[in-house]
Amino acid sequence: MEVIHTLxxxxxxxxxxxxxxxNDMKGSGPMWEDFLSRASKLHHALKSTLVALSAFLDAFQKIxxxxxGTRGKRTVQGQGACVCRTGSCEY
Structure with a gap:
């Protein structure tokens, strides 16, 4: 009988x-909606940042x-090789 009472x-x-x-979760609905809305805005902002950064790096790669490929001073050519896609710096 004691076991049943304890259970x-x-x-x-x-x-x-x-x-x-x-009961605590019932009042937190608006907070979760606000959190999800701001997370979505952050996602879109980061996505835009990545697109802009990619375009910047492509332009820098062209430089x-x-x-x-320049003919002339050896230092300019070496600097260009240092930032090439391969990452090898050959003078």
Whole structure:
């Protein structure tokens, strides 16, 4: 009989805890919606940043390729080789 009484008390405590959690979650809906909205804005901003960074790096790569192919001072050619896609710096 004691085991049943203990089990009943434990189940009652768990039910009370569950009810408290559910009641606390009822009021947090607007906070989650705000969080998801701001996360979506952050996602789009990061995506735009990556596109702009990629375009910048492509333009910089064109400059490096042009510097590598120049005829003239050895230093300009070497600097262009240092920033080439391979990453090898040959003078």
């Amino acid at each position: 009943d008390r434990d189940c009652s405590a768990l039910a009370g805890l569950f009810q408290t959690v559910v 490096a390729d042009a510097a590598t």
